[in-house]
Amino acid sequence: MLDESQYIKNETCNRAKFILSLAPTNVILLSGTPTGGKYEELWSQLKLLGWNISKKLFYKHYTITEKLDMGGFQITVVKGYKNVDRLKEKLKEYGAVFMKSEEVLDLPEQIENMVTVKNTKEYRKFKKDRVITIDDETLVGDTALTKLLYLRQLASIYNPNKHQALKDLLISTEDRVVVFYNFKKEFEIIKDICEKLEKPVSYINGEGTDLKNYEVKDNTVTLVQYQAGASGVNLQRANKIIYHSLPLSSELWMQSKKRIHRIGQSRSCFYYYFITEKSVEEKILEVLKERRDFTLDLFEKVDR
Numbered sequence: 001m002l003d004e005s006q007y008i009k010n011e012t013c014n015r016a017k018f019i020l021s022l023a024p025t026n027v028i029l030l031s032g033t034p035t036g037g038k039y040e041e042l043w044s045q046l047k048l049l050g051w052n053i054s055k056k057l058f059y060k061h062y063t064i065t066e067k068l069d070m071g072g073f074q075i076t077v078v079k080g081y082k083n084v085d086r087l088k089e090k091l092k093e094y095g096a097v098f099m100k101s102e103e104v105l106d107l108p109e110q111i112e113n114m115v116t117v118k119n120t121k122e123y124r125k126f127k128k129d130r131v132i133t134i135d136d137e138t139l140v141g142d143t144a145l146t147k148l149l150y151l152r153q154l155a156s157i158y159n160p161n162k163h164q165a166l167k168d169l170l171i172s173t174e175d176r177v178v179v180f181y182n183f184k185k186e187f188e189i190i191k192d193i194c195e196k197l198e199k200p201v202s203y204i205n206g207e208g209t210d211l212k213n214y215e216v217k218d219n220t221v222t223l224v225q226y227q228a229g230a231s232g233v234n235l236q237r238a239n240k241i242i243y244h245s246l247p248l249s250s251e252l253w254m255q256s257k258k259r260i261h262r263i264g265q266s267r268s269c270f271y272y273y274f275i276t277e278k279s280v281e282e283k284i285l286e287v288l289k290e291r292r293d294f295t296l297d298l299f300e301k302v303d304r
Contacts, residue, residue: 005029156245176238204229
């Protein structure tokens with residue numbers, strides 16, 4: 001049995017290689033996001049379920065691909081899908097059952113709240129000039145990738161209006177709160193805000209996990225970095241999540257919402273999206289709600 005079976009979707013990683021080398025008699029795969037909206041990422045999981053189709057044939061039958069030139073060598077990129085109904089029938093044949101959580105579990109209501117935050121002149125200047133010096137640090141968006149990175153940081157790390165909105169919301173409740181974030185500097189800013197408000201802090205990030213305060217104190221703020229804690233963690237002692245910044249991955253976003261909306265949760269779950277107005281964050285949220293990743297290609301289209 002594999003929980004969070006999406007972790008073997010990349011058949012080249014060591015974990016997937018080991019799992020796929022086994023010859024189990026019975027297999028049960030569990031996942032809330034088996035593909036992250038990408039059918040091609042089903043191949044390794046279906047192979048484990050017993051569908052002995054090659055990856056090349058799977059792509060040929062069910063994906064629409066395009067070859068892109070990447071500086072002298074070509075890569076194959078999936079641009080769409082075909083024969084989807086046939087694929088779904090094959091999934092059923094090999095035991096795949098797709099059900100929403102509410103169809104299986106009696107879970108409480110989920111309530112989403114948009115918290116619009118004013119933009120800054122620094123964000124607007126950088127978007128126009130691609131360079132700015134702020135807090136003795138120079139940000140240079142000399143490529144589309146670095147421009148996207150710094151626009152996201154200017155909307156979160158370098159936006160005092162967002163920090164004030166976070167303070168206001170934390171002051172308004174004595175309940176446990178989970179805050180999702182992306183960047184190390186973002187963590188330090190949020191942690192400092194919590195300490196000034198005398199809010200006990202717990203965290204899950206690349207440097208480790210400390211949930212002692214979360215386990216025993218009602219007014220704890222638990223800071224979770226997406227890559228480290230968006231999946232595989234139970235945080236249902238809390239019923240409020242604040243998104244201080246958004247991920248680019250729809251899978252991470254969807255998984256993050258389930259950290260509090262799971263078995264053992266008896267209260268309605270509240271999600272607060274802190275979105276800087278007229279910024280890239282608005283488009284990122286729009287794309288995530290379509291269950292798509294916000295890619296560099298999408299950013300370049302938005303930025304034109």
